[in-house]
Amino acid sequence: AAGVIQSPRHLIKEKRETATLKCYPIPRHDTVYWYQQGPGQDPQFLISFYEKMQSDKGSIPDRFSAQQFSDYHSELNMSSLELGDSALYFCASSLLRRGATEAFFGQGTRLTVV
Amino acid sequence: DAKTTQPNSMESNEEEPVHLPCNHSTISGTDYIHWYRQLPSQGPEYVIHGLTSNVNNRMASLAIAEDRKSSTLILHRATLRDAAVYYCIRGFAGGTSYGKLTFGQGTILTVHP
Numbered sequence: 001a002a003g004v005i006q007s008p009r010h011l012i013k014e015k016r017e018t019a020t021l022k023c024y025p026i027p028r029h030d031t032v033y034w035y036q037q038g039p040g041q042d043p044q045f046l047i048s049f050y051e052k053m054q055s056d057k058g059s060i061p062d063r064f065s066a067q068q069f070s071d072y073h074s075e076l077n078m079s080s081l082e083l084g085d086s087a088l089y090f091c092a093s094s095l096l097r098r099g100a101t102e103a104f105f106g107q108g109t110r111l112t113v114v
Numbered sequence: 115d116a117k118t119t120q121p122n123s124m125e126s127n128e129e130e131p132v133h134l135p136c137n138h139s140t141i142s143g144t145d146y147i148h149w150y151r152q153l154p155s156q157g158p159e160y161v162i163h164g165l166t167s168n169v170n171n172r173m174a175s176l177a178i179a180e181d182r183k184s185s186t187l188i189l190h191r192a193t194l195r196d197a198a199v200y201y202c203i204r205g206f207a208g209g210t211s212y213g214k215l216t217f218g219q220g221t222i223l224t225v226h227p
Contacts, residue, residue, distance in 0.1 A: 004157075033214070042201070042217040043158060056214045090157045101146070103215065105157030 002026055004106035006091050012112045013081050021076040021109045025093030031055070032074040033103060034066060035090040043090060049074060050096060081113045118202045123222040126192045134187040134221050136202030141182055148205055148215070149176065149187045151198040158201065158217070161187065197225045 005024040013019050025032050031050045035043040045058035049068035060066075063081075068074045078085060088110050092103040119137040126132040138147065149161040162169055162176045164185070169176040175188040189196055201220040 035217075042219065043152075043215075045214050045216065048214060058214065092157070101148075101163055102160040103158075105159065108157050 004091055004093050004104050006089075006106040006109050008109060009107065010110045010112075012114060014114055015081055015083060017081050017113075018077065018079045019081060019111060021078070021089050021091075021111070023074045023076070023091030023093075023106060025072055025074070025091070026095075026104055029072065029093035029095045029104075031094045031096045032068055032072070033092045033094075034060075034074070034076050035092065035105075037088040037090065037108075038084075039087070041087075046076070078111075083113050086111060086113045118204055118218055120200070120202050120219065120221045122219065123224065125224045125226065126189075127226050128194060129191050132189040132192045132196070132223065132225075134189075134200050134202075134223065135184065136186070137184045138202070138204050139183045141204055145204045147176065147178060147185050148203045149174070150201045150203065150215070150217075151196075152201070152220070153195075153198045158215075161200070192223075192225045194225050194227065197223055199223070 007022045011019055033048040034046040036046055037043040046060040047066050048056045052068045063079050066076045088108045090105050090108045092105040094103045146163050146165050148163040150158040151161050152158045162171050162174050164176045164178050178185045199220040199222050201217050203215050
């Protein structure tokens, strides 16, 4: 079965650069979530989209923005990167309009800021 | 803030049952209990969820206390592949806020051959 696809899997950027992370949800899923997991930490919710509209917002820095496109894929844009942004970024999807109770996570993008 | 309390770590031997406890003493009447696990270098994976009644699926069983202030995830026969961090999460079932999962400190499960 198709899973959540994230790209790239690894990304190395320098401080003050920008990065774009992409997420392709499971086909027909209507909701996408983004999480950040720093080294040795638990995943932290950043932001979510339902039917291409922002539905919830967590501890996402103002330097970050995200959107969900008409084909339901989502992108997380990160500007003015800082060393502390180095983390694993997970995307998850679910099918809420069918009363989904399970979020499916991708393998993550490992971002390293040097 | 959805708070749950879990032991930092637990150990088990392969093919033995594992009982992972979780306290959620301030849970509201509409909060579900969800369990996710995270294997090394992978994204979190759904395990099971429940509201009041005990639940079973192919991965595990969830036993919820009658007062709902605690629950226990039961792995009936641990395998080496079950070694992971297990997260107990309070949350909604359904609704656009479902996926806003608050991961607290989970339990690191070590399985010995």
